[in-house]
Amino acid sequence: MIEVLHLSILVTIVVSGFLTIWFRNLLSSVISLAVLSLFISLEFFYMQAPDVAIAEAGIGAGLSTAIYIIALRACGRKQFRKEGER
């Protein structure tokens, strides 16, 4: 049972990392990065490292998202894209 939980955490890490790179909208990308950080924190807790899990949950999912959203507010949200790009 715990193995299934571990596998699902790892699969969620891969999926949220892929979505972080894939999204064109920068706000969606930042939210995916927060989800990735949260599940990496769960993985740290599974690996018996609660010190690092607290640090990752506080910094990666809390402060880092706040800083990214402040920067997006200053720079405009949509990704700039020229004609003919992918």
Add this chain to the structure above:
Amino acid sequence: MTGNFPYLVVGILFVMGFIGIIFEKNLVKIAIAVSVVEAATNLFIITLGYRSGGSIPVWTMAGGGSSRMVLPTPQALTLTAIVIGLATTALMLSFAMTIYRHYGSLDVRDVRRLQG
């Protein structure tokens, strides 16, 4: 059952962040890709120190008198790396905001005006 699957996850995450750093044209997106690479590196260091059946390296919560603990040194190094990662991310985003104020764009192909 899981086998070496955590190492595979670390490799996939690292390569995805690498692709993001190389192919993206937006400065904030490049910073996000650097954050993904940092997360992959932290996960790799913690995975190297995991010992199956080990307990938390804190004697208050060890329980049962088990002296078989997870290796504590990688956790200490990762703890330092996370805070430094936040500091570098803040510095990258500050430079991106300053560049946007001066050039009016975040695209790296528009910022090449200095090269002449």
Add this chain to the structure above:
Amino acid sequence: MNPLSVVARTVCNLFAWFLAVFGIYVIVHGHLTPGGGFQGGAVVATFMAFLLVAHGGRKMQSWVRKELFTLMECVGLTIFISAGLLGMSNTFFFNFLAKAGGLFGSTVPLGPNPGALNTSGTIALMNLSVGLEVVGGLSMILLYMFSGVHPEEPFGREETGHDR
């Protein structure tokens, strides 16, 4: 960032303080339970970000000044370096307070034990100082980046709440 509505601000005023109390608990109990200066400082800085989002930048900067955070960071780093230098008779960062009696000088029994708060020598002192430093540094990064969003006005843009 505009301040949120009245309901969100009231709930924030009530529940944000639990976050601060948890952060200070993590800093103080750093040598007994998982936690320490870095983690607790990050949690308290998250409390600052919470207040900044809920009340807006103008009111936040009328409550606290940036010089307070500068002072916190400098004092934390100074206490950390001097606690390292005071053990210089043996080596740099020698734990000279451990097992010497006094405030943090009790010994711990070997093996799993519930632990006591007045142990671990300079480690508890360094936890406090590093927590002070991390709180000051991260809050200063947040406030300066926020004041750089609209650089032409002194406290950011003139804000109106959602509830009026």
Add this chain to the structure above:
Amino acid sequence: MKARILFLVSILVVGGLLWSGLQAVHPFGEPNSAPMDEYFIANAQSEAAANNVVTSIVFDYRGFDTLGEGAVLFTAVISVAALFRKRGQH
């Protein structure tokens, strides 16, 4: 177009190196022999008088790393403050 092919080749090279390194890694859950960690686990309570082994490594055995980390954080804060400083402020 030529640059994109070059990037693709570099990504393939990096991925191939990671894959070949994955073949020789030790299995998950059995780390390589670590006498240093065994020493820390055995002696952290008697030398540093702390229950938390990770904190005793961060602040006692490897305190110099933490000093460098504080210096890096201080430098980052000073750089951000210098970038967003108002014109009239000191």
